[in-house]
Amino acid sequence: MENTFLITGGTGYLGNTLIRHARARGLPIAATFHHQTPPAATDITWYPLDLRDPTAVRRVITEVQPAVIIHTAFRQYDPDLMAITGEGAGYVAATAAEIGSRLVHMSSDVIFDGEKAGAYTEADPPNPITDYGRAKARAEELVQHHHPHAAIVRTSLIYGFDPLDRHSAFALAVARGERTEKLFYDELRCPVFVDDLAAALIDLAQSDYRGVINLAGAETISRYEWGRLLAQAYGLDPNRIVGTLSAESPTPRPRNCALDISRALALGYRLRGVREVLQASGKLKPSRES
Ligand SMILES: NC(=O)c1ccc[n+]([C@@H]2O[C@H](COP(=O)([O-])OP(=O)(O)OC[C@H]3O[C@@H](n4cnc5c(N)ncnc54)[C@H](OP(=O)(O)O)[C@@H]3O)[C@@H](O)[C@H]2O)c1
Known part of the structure; x- marks a missing residue:
């Protein structure tokens, strides 16, 4: 599936908008879901996926052989928050690196403690104070470790x-x-309009930008x-x-x-x-x- 964009969390708020934008650009799309039944569509291949299962992550990505993965899937409130949102991102990054897929990983502004006087730059190190922040910070760490060429996007409230x-x-x-x-x-916060973010993410995925980038309103x-x-x-x-x-x-x-x-x-x-x-x-x- 040459050129395929694999969108993890395709049933989510951002994932859904990414699918709409990717479709409008004529890109071949594959997407994953977890609990929700994905909408019927003939132009998208849907895969069930549980990020807690490293074998399943590897199987789906290896089967799709995507040119690009945009990793949006996560949970914020879940007993398995760290396994899904933190370690799961590591499994995605490891397989993406192994098969040579470009990876755009979604991170968050809540990886910071919020005590800086002024806006956080890409050089500011994470210092989370919530469980969710700790899981997203762990995800960044794992993505950087497994896939040094990945783009890590820190964003704000998506609306x-x-x-x-x-x-x-x-x-x-x-x-x-x-x-x-x-x-x-x-x-x-710097709330970001979901369509602005989706368009920028697809452009970023098609670039060779590596490392952290703040994409916020x-x-x-x-x-x-x-x-x-x-x-x-x-x-x-x-x-x-x-x-x-x-x-x-x-x-x-x-x-x-x-x-x-x-x-x-x-x-x-x-x-x-x-x-x-x-x-x-x-x-x-x-x-x-x-
Ligand atoms: N929303 C915001 O304001 C905001 C702010 C900053 C950063 N972000 C980041 O942006 C990304 C997207 O956020 P969003 O609000 O669009 O997310 P969302 O609507 O909550 O969607 C989450 C997606 O993850 C999937 N998922 C949940 N648990 C999973 C599991 N165990 N295995 C595999 N997939 C699983 C869900 O699948 P099902 O629905 O099918 O169960 C859903 O497709 C996230 O990485 C988030 O950290 C969001």
């Missing part, structure tokens, strides 16, 4: 409108009064401020969004996860900030900006 992502759905549920949680004033914004913007964009009252400090969280959370995107910009990858995306989609009028 989109159709379907709505879980972060936006949460904020909108708060704005509708269906949930009572407060949103953090001091948790800074161009605007750094707090969870609170983002929630207010979303409420406004969906015709809800932004004042229903109540803020608090992350110190109030019962579990530790990295506060400043801002990612420095200078390297991405220099390479021609510009992923829009949230205000820009909301305005371009017609959901937010420039005059109504706060």
Whole structure:
């Protein structure tokens, strides 16, 4: 299957959008799923996969012989979090290196402790403070070890409108009064529009970039401020969004996860900030900006 793009986690939020973009570019696609039944499609070969099983990972990748693997599959909340998200990425990387597949591995801004004054660059070493962060940091370590030519993409909160992502759905549920949680004033992120990210990932996969790269939205914004913007964009009252400090969280959370995107910009990858995306989609009028 020469030129095939193998997308792990094809049933996931990002995976699904990657499939749409890869299809639009006429790329041959294979994809994996775990619990969800994948949609019927004649132009995609679907493979069941459990990342906890190294033999299965090896079997699927060896059978597909992909030119490129974009590894999105993971779990954030699972008793087997480390096995799936950390060690599983290592199995993918080892087989990809063995058969000569290009690998783009999805990482996250939560590999940091969030205490830096300023945005994190690609040179900043991981220092996770959550179980999820530790699993993603372990994944990076394994990918670097097994597949030194891989691109490791650190990104931020992924959102989109159709379907709505879980972060936006949460904020909108708060704005509708269906949930009572407060949103953090001091948790800074660079939310990234899923279509911008998918397009950049396919371009990156077709390049020879190796090592870590930050691919995140161009605007750094707090969870609170983002929630207010979303409420406004969906015709809800932004004042229903109540803020608090992350110190109030019962579990530790990295506060400043801002990612420095200078390297991405220099390479021609510009992923829009949230205000820009909301305005371009017609959901937010420039005059109504706060
Ligand atoms: N979403 C964000 O805001 C965000 C932020 C930063 C980084 N990221 C990174 O971006 C990537 C994609 O995130 P996402 O939100 O699109 O993910 P998602 O929607 O939660 O999808 C996760 C995918 O992983 C698959 N999966 C789960 N457990 C598996 C297992 N044991 N073996 C094999 N596959 C398994 C799921 O399959 P089934 O659904 O079929 O069970 C699904 O296709 C992840 O690597 C994540 O760390 C995401």
